[in-house]
Amino acid sequence: MFPRRMKSVVxxxxxxxxxxxxxxxxxxxxxxxxxxxxxxxxxxxAEGIESDVHVSADGVVLMFHDxxxxxxxxxxxxxxxxxxxxxxxxxxxxxxxxxxxxxPTFAETIELLMKPENQHTKFNVDVKVQNDxxxxxxxxxxxxxxxxxxxxxxxxxxxxxxxxxxxxxxAKERLPYCRRxxxxxxxxxxxxxxxxxxxxxxxxxxxxTTADGQRFIEESxxxxxxxxxxxxNEPAHMMxxxxxxxxxxxxxxxxxxxxxxxxxxxxxxxxxxxxxxxxLWTPKFYSPVLKYESRLEKVSLEKVAGxxxxxxxxxxxxxxxx
Numbered sequence: 001m002f003p004r005r006m007k008s009v010v011x012x013x014x015x016x017x018x019x020x021x022x023x024x025x026x027x028x029x030x031x032x033x034x035x036x037x038x039x040x041x042x043x044x045x046a047e048g049i050e051s052d053v054h055v056s057a058d059g060v061v062l063m064f065h066d067x068x069x070x071x072x073x074x075x076x077x078x079x080x081x082x083x084x085x086x087x088x089x090x091x092x093x094x095x096x097x098x099x100x101x102x103x104p105t106f107a108e109t110i111e112l113l114m115k116p117e118n119q120h121t122k123f124n125v126d127v128k129v130q131n132d133x134x135x136x137x138x139x140x141x142x143x144x145x146x147x148x149x150x151x152x153x154x155x156x157x158x159x160x161x162x163x164x165x166x167x168x169x170x171a172k173e174r175l176p177y178c179r180r181x182x183x184x185x186x187x188x189x190x191x192x193x194x195x196x197x198x199x200x201x202x203x204x205x206x207x208x209t210t211a212d213g214q215r216f217i218e219e220s221x222x223x224x225x226x227x228x229x230x231x232x233n234e235p236a237h238m239m240x241x242x243x244x245x246x247x248x249x250x251x252x253x254x255x256x257x258x259x260x261x262x263x264x265x266x267x268x269x270x271x272x273x274x275x276x277x278x279x280l281w282t283p284k285f286y287s288p289v290l291k292y293e294s295r296l297e298k299v300s301l302e303k304v305a306g307x308x309x310x311x312x313x314x315x316x317x318x319x320x321x322x
Contacts, residue, residue: 022254026252050126056082162183166306185290206293207290233251235260
């Protein structure tokens with residue numbers, strides 16, 4: 001028997017609809033986390049892009065999801081053990097998916113966002129736990145602050161997404177001018193470890209379908225915090241997120257959400273009525289399944305970056321390298 005669901009939050013009467021942020025760019029049509037994918041999402045009309053960061057052995061920040069190259073490129077090996085420059089450097093690696101693309105660096109991505117026509121675009125940097133936070137944030141700081149007028153034209157657009165509380169102190173010290181978000185699929189973790197230090201919460205769609213997920217959305221609204229939901233690719237799921245009143249939908253299919261949003265703006269009641277909620281009672285969204293998935297995520301994160309409770313106080317003193 002499936003759990004009883006809390007009544008869905010009704011969208012605001014003024015019909016303010018969620019922004020569209022491209023998950024790894026327009027990754028349904030272009031190789032993920034590439035300049036081509038980022039540019040496509042921006043051309044589609046997305047208000048933001050989301051991408052991931054890792055650091056090479058020679059100190060280059062790359063936009064890449066996995067800690068290893070194998071899944072999406074024609075090369076292999078762990079990014080942190082490979083160099084960027086040189087004959088065998090990762091600058092020569094290309095994506096498997098067509099059209100073949102190079103791995104973009106953080107610096108190249110910032111250059112893209114600093115083009116006059118792109119200075120409206122926001123940037124959600126997903127910080128993977130395999131990184132050394134002090135080293136990563138120091139490198140990011142150097143690139144950000146090298147841009148002209150970075151304090152007004154760039155920094156306000158960057159959202160640093162964190163999975164593990166270990167990264168909070170380093171983000172606050174090295175990148176104090178950037179907004180911070182929690183990324184994950186556990187509202188308990190969001191409340192316990194990140195609530196006081198983040199103004200945004202990027203939560204998986206499944207986690208927000210539960211009664212506690214709905215309470216979390218309402219708590220965030222009352223506290224003046226934003227909720228982003230990922231990764232939402234089905235129109236029925238997009239419509240559900242609209243009913244919740246979240247701030248941002250992160251999606252691989254940017255055109256799908258932008259087209260649906262335009263239709264909703266034209267006739268909200270007619271278009272919205274086409275999408276039911278029966279999917280919420282499928283096994284994928286069964287509360288025990290979602291709780292199990294969130295526990296697995298926490299175990300995986302702690303295996304890499306240490307127990308969460310070791311970093312419970314975000315004011316824990318750390319020695320930063322000069």
